[in-house]
Amino acid sequence: MEKVDKPAVRWVEISAEQAGQRIDNFLLRLLKGVPKSRIYRLLRKGEVRVNRSRARPEYRLQSGDEVRIPPVRVAAPGEAAVPSSHTLQRLGEAILYEDERLLVLNKPAGMAVHGGSGVSLGVIEGLRALRPQAPFLELVHRLDRDTSGCLLIAKRRSELRTLHELLRAGRVDKRYLLLVKGDWRQGPHKISAPLRKNLLQGGERMVRVDPQGKPAQTDFGFLELYPDASLMEAELRTGRTHQIRVHAAYAGHPLAGDEKYGNLDFNRRMRGMGLKRLFLHAHFVAFHDAERDRNIQVSAPLSDDLRNLIQQFEQLPDKGRNTR
Structure with missing residues (x-):
């Protein structure tokens, strides 16, 4: 029988580019395939530590923070849903604007912005498959599945922080x-x-x-x-x-x-x-x-x-x- 390696505790040092985001959002992106309820349970039980102390979900990470990631099994690459070539083509044709920091998509109606709740994959997973070399792609905001139109995708952590600040200030x-x-x-x-x-x-x-x-x-x-x-x-x-x-x-x-x-x-x-x-x-x-x-x-x-x-x-x- 093939031996399966058990996940081990990891310590992750937060870079300047990663700083500013909430710890719960950081974990959701890092631990792909782990249910959101499991993430919050890990935080609630203190299994996730920041600088060896408990952290609340709303804690915003600082550059240099050391985050303890407990042993959690994430989805193996072969288990992840793979977007069809048709989906990738639709997403590629739907790009309205792009520069080195930002991508704006004309989201098709009927397509969720991300996987979960019975949806195997969404726009963001499709874009990551379309741009496998991109180091960072994250949703700035959301649109309902049935809504079409302009959807902002950040290509850098600093752009995500900037746009979130503008959104909170009502300046978008x-x-x-x-x-x-x-x-x-x-x-x-x-x-x-x-x-x-x-x-x-x-x-x-x-x-x-x-x-x-x-x-x-x-x-x-x-x-x-x-x-x-x-x-x-x-x-x-x-x-x-x-x-x-x-x-x-x-x-x-x-x-x-x-x-x-x-x-x-x-x-x-x-x-x-x-x-x-x-x-x-x-x-x-x-x-x-x-x-x-x-x-x-x-x-x-x-x-x-x-x-x-x-x-x-x-x-x-x-x-x-x-x-x-």
């Missing part, structure tokens, strides 16, 4: 296009309603407006009126799960194709016009990096299916249509 301009039910020319367009996550039977994640929830604000802007539908633009002032979808439904204008928070009759009508997905697209992202004196602005075009739906609406009789 992210805008979404969405199609909603009804005439939303009149307000309210600034929705400020706290959101709270709930788990229903079967483990389905739902988000509700709840006074006990976390503060959330979305600014909606009217673009175009169609028969019983409005094309809108949304800007996030906070970044809560399903925020745009829940706030739009709360305002009485659920998104087209939203099977979780939407309107059954409206969705049925949209399917009849060929819509097979959520109409939510991150169409624009911009930020100014003062430290490096760089301005980044990237736009993501609508996919063919969303553009075809808009073209169908534009060909309908002009009954009450109005642009801003």
Whole structure:
């Protein structure tokens, strides 16, 4: 019988490039294939040590820190899911912008940003397979699986830190296009309603407006009126799960194709016009990096299916249509 080597304790010294990240995020990246619940259990039990002391999940690593990594079995290379050539081609064609620090992807709808929760692999795993020589590729933020559009990927640890600081300060301009039910020319367009996550039977994640929830604000802007539908633009002032979808439904204008928070009759009508997905697209992202004196602005075009739906609406009789 072949002898299998047991994992051993490791000590990792944190470099300047690795400094600044939370210990839990560091472990999640280092211990690929280890469930998140296992990572937090290791921290809670004190099996992970920083400079020989216990560390809370929110501890931010410093350059020179020594991190004790306990014996944990990670997925062997042969056990990892391998993206298909078609997936790699899609991701390669979806790159909108790239420089030595940053990559911006037009994420396809239906593709998760990372593996987990029943998904074998996502965008970030696919990009790492597409760029095996890249020393660092990490998600800056997330998009829901059903949402398409601009997704920021850091190619350096320092870029990840910079963009996280800009996001926390509200200095990243992210805008979404969405199609909603009804005439939303009149307000309210600034929705400020706290959101709270709930788990229903079967483990389905739902988000509700709840006074006990976390503060959330979305600014909606009217673009175009169609028969019983409005094309809108949304800007996030906070970044809560399903925020745009829940706030739009709360305002009485659920998104087209939203099977979780939407309107059954409206969705049925949209399917009849060929819509097979959520109409939510991150169409624009911009930020100014003062430290490096760089301005980044990237736009993501609508996919063919969303553009075809808009073209169908534009060909309908002009009954009450109005642009801003």
